[in-house]
Amino acid sequence: MSEVTPTEPQRLATDARDRVRFEEEALELSDQVYRVARRLVGSREEAEDLMQETYARAFRSWRSYTPGTNLRAWLLRILTNLNIDRGRRKQRSPEMQPLEEGDYFLYNRLEESSREPRSDQDAVVDRLSQDDVVAALSEVPHDFRDVIVLVDIGDFTYQDAAQILDIPIGTVMSRLHRGRRILKTALADQAVGG
Amino acid sequence: MEFDELCDKCEEWMQPYLDRELDDAERAEAENHLDGCGYCRKRYRFEESLRIFVRQVCSEEMPPALKQKLAALRTPL
Numbered sequence: 136m137s138e139v140t141p142t143e144p145q146r147l148a149t150d151a152r153d154r155v156r157f158e159e160e161a162l163e164l165s166d167q168v169y170r171v172a173r174r175l176v177g178s179r180e181e182a183e184d185l186m187q188e189t190y191a192r193a194f195r196s197w198r199s200y201t202p203g204t205n206l207r208a209w210l211l212r213i214l215t216n217l218n219i220d221r222g223r224r225k226q227r228s229p230e231m232q233p234l235e236e237g238d239y240f241l242y243n244r245l246e247e248s249s250r251e252p253r254s255d256q257d258a259v260v261d262r263l264s265q266d267d268v269v270a271a272l273s274e275v276p277h278d279f280r281d282v283i284v285l286v287d288i289g290d291f292t293y294q295d296a297a298q299i300l301d302i303p304i305g306t307v308m309s310r311l312h313r314g315r316r317i318l319k320t321a322l323a324d325q326a327v328g329g
Numbered sequence: 330m331e332f333d334e335l336c337d338k339c340e341e342w343m344q345p346y347l348d349r350e351l352d353d354a355e356r357a358e359a360e361n362h363l364d365g366c367g368y369c370r371k372r373y374r375f376e377e378s379l380r381i382f383v384r385q386v387c388s389e390e391m392p393p394a395l396k397q398k399l400a401a402l403r404t405p406l
Binding site: 165179259284 | 334344346348350360375378379380382383384386387388389390391392396398399400402404406
């Protein structure tokens, strides 16, 4: 009935234009996606492989992306799924050592190890090195690390992280809480000795 | 002794506060408590600076060659 049904060449032209726009937008986000990817896996090589697989898949299945929604989260969802599928994740039991001091652990350890009491909080954090942080983060089991990386490095909301990892938002919050405690415990070990 | 029962709530709110996930009323209550509690303020500042530090040192630039490889995966026109 419709008299505005596009002709086949018109349809193809529109399709090509939408695809090009999608690919350009996805590529513009690649730096941000890489920053997350790099910390989800153990090495730069793995991160590069994962990025290429992710973009190859994204370019193939661009039609399943809904324009106007969060493209960065959509790309990260592909990436985290591929990361799991490839069996890179050596799952460790989430049962960890007891964390009696909880959130205070790192703070207390850094303060204790300092000769003079410090009031400047930045100075306390300055006692950590980049290597300390990278090593400590790699010690956090994957399930917990994934949410820390998405929220703290990727700057995703809890809701986005829940959608990317396909887990309930309450699970995001509990994994974040526990993951950050594990990270801080590992940091304390790195920074002031175990 | 500065610690009181409000500090417990403040502690519970610290992570969602720093993650900007509290609603307006909770945020206002947390900030009101922080204004008057040096102990919690110190804890928040530490957590915040730690968060910023972790983000900075864990952010690795993408190698330029990878960017070219990704662009090469685009559908040919």
